[in-house]
Amino acid sequence: MLTKKYEQAYKTYTDKDKSAMMDYSERYRQFISKNKTERECVESFINLAQLQGYRDLKPLIENKTHLKPGDKVYANYMNKALLLFCIGTQNIENGMNLLGAHLDSPRLDLKPNPLYQDSDFAMLKTHYYGGVKKYQWVSLPLAMHGVVAKKDGSVVKIVLGEDESDPVLGISDLLIHLSADQMEKKLKEAIGGEDLNVCAGVFPVDSTDEKLKDKVTKNVLQILNSKYDIKEEDLFSSEIQIVPAGNARDYGIDRSMILGYGQDDRVCGYASFEALIEVENPAITTCCILVDKEEIGSYGASGMQSQFFENTVAEILELTDGFSDIKLRRTLANSRMLSSDVTAGYDPNFPSVLEKNNAAYFGKGVVFMKYTGSRGKSGSNEANAEYVAQLRRIMDENNVTWQTGELGKIDQGGGGTIAHILAKYGMDVIDCGVPVHTMHGPWEVTCKIDLYEMKKAYVAFLKDSN
Numbered sequence: 001m002l003t004k005k006y007e008q009a010y011k012t013y014t015d016k017d018k019s020a021m022m023d024y025s026e027r028y029r030q031f032i033s034k035n036k037t038e039r040e041c042v043e044s045f046i047n048l049a050q051l052q053g054y055r056d057l058k059p060l061i062e063n064k065t066h067l068k069p070g071d072k073v074y075a076n077y078m079n080k081a082l083l084l085f086c087i088g089t090q091n092i093e094n095g096m097n098l099l100g101a102h103l104d105s106p107r108l109d110l111k112p113n114p115l116y117q118d119s120d121f122a123m124l125k126t127h128y129y130g131g132v133k134k135y136q137w138v139s140l141p142l143a144m145h146g147v148v149a150k151k152d153g154s155v156v157k158i159v160l161g162e163d164e165s166d167p168v169l170g171i172s173d174l175l176i177h178l179s180a181d182q183m184e185k186k187l188k189e190a191i192g193g194e195d196l197n198v199c200a201g202v203f204p205v206d207s208t209d210e211k212l213k214d215k216v217t218k219n220v221l222q223i224l225n226s227k228y229d230i231k232e233e234d235l236f237s238s239e240i241q242i243v244p245a246g247n248a249r250d251y252g253i254d255r256s257m258i259l260g261y262g263q264d265d266r267v268c269g270y271a272s273f274e275a276l277i278e279v280e281n282p283a284i285t286t287c288c289i290l291v292d293k294e295e296i297g298s299y300g301a302s303g304m305q306s307q308f309f310e311n312t313v314a315e316i317l318e319l320t321d322g323f324s325d326i327k328l329r330r331t332l333a334n335s336r337m338l339s340s341d342v343t344a345g346y347d348p349n350f351p352s353v354l355e356k357n358n359a360a361y362f363g364k365g366v367v368f369m370k371y372t373g374s375r376g377k378s379g380s381n382e383a384n385a386e387y388v389a390q391l392r393r394i395m396d397e398n399n400v401t402w403q404t405g406e407l408g409k410i411d412q413g414g415g416g417t418i419a420h421i422l423a424k425y426g427m428d429v430i431d432c433g434v435p436v437h438t439m440h441g442p443w444e445v446t447c448k449i450d451l452y453e454m455k456k457a458y459v460a461f462l463k464d465s466n
Contacts (some may be wrong), residue, residue, distance in 0.1 A: 036145050045082055048277070067086050082290040085285060088282045091284050095219060098335055099461070100291070113235070121200075122202070123198065124200050134196060140442055142161065150226065156228050169199065251437065257448060260446075279462040282462060337419075352410060358406045372415060374415070379416050381419035381423045383430035
């Protein structure tokens with residue numbers, strides 16, 4: 001056939017395929033329902049990995065434990081980034097097969113001093129994280145997830161608003177009857193960053209002291225102290241995130257899609273993890289990279305621009321055949337990677353922002369994006385033609401349904417991933433994920449067909465040794 005047609009995968013599925021797709025999608029739906037922060041994801045992934053025989057790398061380093069083919073290890077970095085390795089039979093200097101995704105998602109973070117009282121309302125100040133449409137975050141039931149680190153070294157976990165018996169939080173919007181001025185504003189100006197204040201309560205503390213000020217905030221503090229044993233000053237050393245409350249749900253009358261928070265990029269992170277677990281005793285050492293801070297440029301100690309990945313590979317080398325700088329350079333340069341991240345899915349409601357011949361479509365499988373960036377490919381990693389040809393071979397040999405995509409029309413917008421950061425080592429890298437609707441919104445939508453094909457693609461990639 002001289003032409004390539006990207007067709008929906010579902011019509012080729014057997015009953016076994018359909019069952020496997022639905023089972024995988026349900027595991028994923030439950031995972032993102034329970035894990036809404038990078039810390040929660042890392043903790044859950046470690047628990048799942050340990051059940052599959054993965055060992056913490058830190059004590060192995062301390063004991064100078066030799067790693068041999070088939071050994072499975074993980075490295076937890078600040079409880080917000082995670083690296084997992086399965087040692088292959090080939091010399092690691094020949095390179096690794098890498099899957100890399102990010103676990104952070106757009107959200108609202110509590111400010112360092114968040115609690116205040118205004119007109120007998122207890123309120124929480126937030127600072128939005130990542131690229132958000134601020135108007136989407138009002139009039140929603142919201143939950144509070146995070147940790148509070150205390151001076152004695154203890155860390156308190158907080159989850160409020162997810163259990164049916166919990167209260168939820170929220171940010172009010174202006175009623176339509178009084179919105180004449182607001183409705184004249186541009187969307188990006190209708191709700192300001194300093195307007196995203198969460199309502200925490202109106203009941204005052206029980207006290208007969210008439211001189212006591214801010215009784216409502218003191219009541220909120222009493223409740224937090226009773227439930228979590230924390231004080232107001234403890235909030236300064238906390239990481240508390242405001243996220244949509246509630247579980248991810250099947251979406252569509254036919255249950256063909258999933259509606260959930262944080263699918264950019266936990267949809268790829270979960271698939272990367274499951275693929276790594278499935279591929280045992282590989283020829284080429286496999287690695288799953290799950291990082292933080294991608295939504296704000298991959299900066300910080302737990303972001304991809306940190307050296308924790310490079311340092312951990314150095315430790316792996318030391319425990320296999322011995323470390324040297326040249327071995328590290330060769331290992332990284334000879335590796336190849338799928339930067340596991342999502343792209344915009346063609347949406348019939350908004351057809352003008354995508355060019356149809358190069359858009360990604362729901363139901364047509366995993367998406368390869370040869371480049372991202374914006375306008376003249378600015379800020380992009382662009383995959384080499386030879387590497388793309390390798391991936392075409394791998395996908396076709398393993399009956400994976402795949403398609404190509406771009407992040408919108410030229411000059412319309414654009415975006416980036418962690419791909420360019422890994423490419424600096426000289427390795428082959430390409431972005432590979434699934435199309436998403438309402439990306440960066442509080443509730444994002446993906447298609448179960450694409451989820452299943454993505455996981456198949458990742459498994460095929462990790463197994464390939466050619």
